[in-house]
Amino acid sequence: MLLTLTTTHRPATDLGHLLVKHPERAHSFDVPVGTAHVFYPEAGEQRCTAALLLDVDPLRLAGARGRGRQPTATPESFTLGRYVNDRPYAASSLLSSALARVYRSALRGESRERPELVRSPIPLEVRVPVLRCRGGGDVAARMFTPLGWAVTATPIPLDERHPEWGDSRYVDLTLTGTLRVADALNHLYVLLPVLDDAKHYWVAPDEVDKLLRAGAGWLADHPERGMIIRRYLAHRRSLAGVALARLAEQRLADEPAVEADAVDETAGESGAGQPSLAVRRREAVLAALVASGASRVLDLGCGGGALLAALVGDRRFTEIVGTDVSTHALAVAARRLRLDRLPERQRDRIKLWQSALTYRDDRLRGYDAAVLMEVVEHVDPPRLPALEDAVFGHARPATVVVTTPNVEHNVRYEGLPAGRFRHPDHRFEWTRAEFAEWAARVGATFGYTVKISGVGDDDPEVGAPTQLAVLTRKETSR
Template identity: 55%
Template sequence: MHDFELPVGHAHVFYPELDDEHCTAALMLEVDPIELVRSKRFRGDAGTLGHYVNDRPYASGSMLAVALGSVFRTAMTGRCDARPELAASPLEVEIGLHAVPLRGGDDLPERLFVPLGLSVEQSETLLDGEYPEWGRSQYANITLRGTTLLGEVLRQLYVLLPVLDDAKHYWVADAEVDKLLRAGEGWLAQHPERDLISKRYLAHQREYVVAATARLAELDQSPGPADTATDSASGADGGEDTNRPLNRLRGDAVLAALQDVGARTVADVGCGPGALLSRLVVDPRFTRIVGTDVSPAALETAARRLDLAERSDAQRERIQLHPSSVTYQDDRIAGLDAIVLMEVIEHVEPERLDALARSVFGLATPAAVILTTPNAEYNSLYPTLAAGEFRHPDHRFEWTRAELAGWAGEVADRYGYRVEFRPVGVPDAVLGPPTQMALFRKEASA
């Protein structure tokens, strides 16, 4: 048993099941509604009995989300010092949520969780069995199942519990935008219900919703549906990948390429808010990890996401973040096993591409370079993308497969690399994959 004192009450964690194959962690939250009112945290009308007569302490809403964020804080960041390989590996999970308020329709849980790759089973009951004419209760027990990273699904629950309820027990301030962005990294920007989630999580405060939407688009480099699941546009039969966001598939492809080249020291150039770094850091194979970006704000977000302030000196030596530009020489990324340029090159002005090639291939000279970029041919399959429009307003260009092959082949010849091309996402039979990868390997010296 573990007991935690929280602002909303007391949390208890215990383990009904534990063996070599399964572990069930149970979180029970006890809320003192009177004390909650006295603490002035409750959002309600002080002139009514709503403070005292309400369902908030007994429903799985924002109070349970606060408990998740406090009790499982380390797990939510994707860290496990004792078992890092488990934190970094997808697990088969089953999550039971009880007395969940459903404000927004019976299909709301499916709309929120199915795009995340989770199946939804919910049981609803009558408000009162003796008076069926009163109708159904607005509460349900929900069971979620799927294969996912534990930290990722905990962050999703942290956001989506108050969204299901469409209420929070505390006043929303500008800090909530940062909380939403941190918990939503890697999945919220591509979610089909992103607007609904942002509005409800931020208690419909328009100023905060607008700020969160703009920052999500900037940090995740994804303005909308054009960067979602790979064949949601084409309708191809792509198996399990069809329900996975494209940004997740890109990360998977990059990690697979790093494994193929046997990289142990890696630089994520143009790392942004640290989506890939957070996956690298939990893998003990990578002994040195460097993240660079031109945006100080993005690096600050990455540092928070990686929890650098709480790490040991040895861990901070392993993980380093630096402000830098991909078009300038940076000796801090020289001589590594691999440099990753994930969705970076299309943000560079075409006249600066020679400078990029020189700094990465000519001066840093890694053993391998992994580059991903949109496939412009696939854009016609996105119904919300007008003809000739780029997937992101900051893109300076988007290449066809032939254009990438031409540029990559010339750079490989110039700097002594060989290059292969890999699809990312489910390819269309004619137009190819939504994302294309170029994997460069340094040629052995004669």
């Protein structure tokens, strides 16, 4: 199977520096299923092409499957099919694995000789003459076009002598665009197995880390990210759920506090001298926690730690835990709290844990209260039942405080276009009736009473800007 990468950047032979493979040499690498070769069919000042040729050994491939590397039953699983199949000839997940082995430094964007060029987009053309593509050229275009590629995916006929037989499951793929080489290789590393949709090896939990690492900077905003994640992870629902949750919460943690088209909640709400909505919301949450009598508190989806800082300042809270799926967010929270400078006794009150909101975590059980402050609206609606089960069904704190925007109030924000949410990462924003219905359903399902109020100036027509619900577990109600 073959993959070529061509540039007309001048001098074009700089491609050798970016790929860390000298154009005047042929390079060979041993891989689990055979041998990968890198060579340059052309290497001139105006045009340079690097070719990656994977020579698959059917015996070694069959041996790998025999050792349990094949994840599911396929037409190749029967005895003869282990040796007679299209794997040596059609690009698939095998080529993606070889690409990671051969172009390891280039995937990371490393080049000693041309560090400045690593960061620069250059004209590129990628050609994969024979690619297994489930769904055909349309799916290939849906995968690569949003990433800045012009896509030509020509179906390969079953037999050119018999056009009436129709097309095969293979396409001749050409991609053209102006991108960084590292980005191009990471796109191919992820999307070749996605188009193949039949990984040749067992998909373990560490594949989630590989996917998110290779998809950094583009996967979160890709319109087909759901399909990409499911196919890349071989349709293992548990792993796909982890990946989606981590991706969504990383986006939340990495977003700036105020976007150009978002509502600035750090400004005074009612004129000079008035506290901002963000401050009033934290004060309302703290008041609800104090009223509940809680001393051991969870801040779920703590982000950069704004609420944690307020909790630390109140000695009624003897144990404070902040959780987030993003290690970056937890690092920001640690800096905000100055954990490295706090006295040991103070530091012992605070814990920061990496944890996904949509998965059960035994460490979170047994706490007096939990807070979901401006969190639920960042979760894709199909994942909300998983969050509800993890928080209200498994962790089951005595009190849960939830805040979320009131979408009806958005008309009062000047400069916020109609139909736009307050933050670009919001998956939804509820009306007052929708929030009340959700809270009532959760309370009935998991045994909590519900009390709802507003935070911020209460507009007689559209209500307060923030909605707040206090859910109290019935067996602890007073």
